[in-house]
Amino acid sequence: MMNIDLKGEKFTWFINPRNGFVTREMLDRVLVNWEWRRLYQNATLTALLVIGSNHYPLVLRLEPKEKFERHFKYEAYWEDHEDCEKIIKQGWENNENKRNKWEKLQEKFKSCKKELEQWSKKTFTRADKKINQLKEEITKLQNQEFSEQQQEMIKDLN
Incomplete structure (x- = not known):
């Protein structure tokens, strides 16, 4: 068995700080065998942003992202x-x-x-861009040493 490399985050789980100490670990993994890996050579594993949990959601993509044509939509x-x-x-x-x-x-x-x-x-401002900006801010805060102030900021951003 082999581990699929995680893109993005290094950790998949963290525990809220107690006495100013944060524990981060890589608990969640995706294991595959060589046969599977040969069939799905473009497979990628990505950790998404943590919102409302202490586990990073993992997304396994079997195919590379394809560019698609955007169709006009009247709003x-x-x-x-x-x-x-x-x-x-x-x-x-x-x-x-x-x-x-x-x-x-x-x-x-x-x-x-x-x-x-x-x-x-x-x-009009694009909500998806604002959401992505907020997610980046949350990720930066989650990757720093936790403090009570940071926890409040993460809560507000969520």
Whole structure:
């Protein structure tokens, strides 16, 4: 049996500090045999952020991450913004000279999509980026020596 190397964190478990002392260990592992490893050569094991537990969740990925094409999604919350209607009209009125009505309609949709995407990036903060930033802060705090103040900061960030 062999251990799959852990990406990210060095530890999979910790105990809250008592008397200012923190214990961190690598308790959780994924063991495989050579046959399995040969079949899944791209397998990776990653420790995620600890939230609400003292065990780091482990994720085993058998295939490498693939890039995927993002599809346009109209967000309902855009309608609450005072500029949304103006942006849609602006995109709709950008019209190239196309021969038939179908091509004109397709161009209008593409133009609206482009305008909305650019406007959204400038206007709205992305929650996923903020969440990732907070996770990084939690990880930094968890990798330092614990203090009561740090525990409170981790609690607040969670």
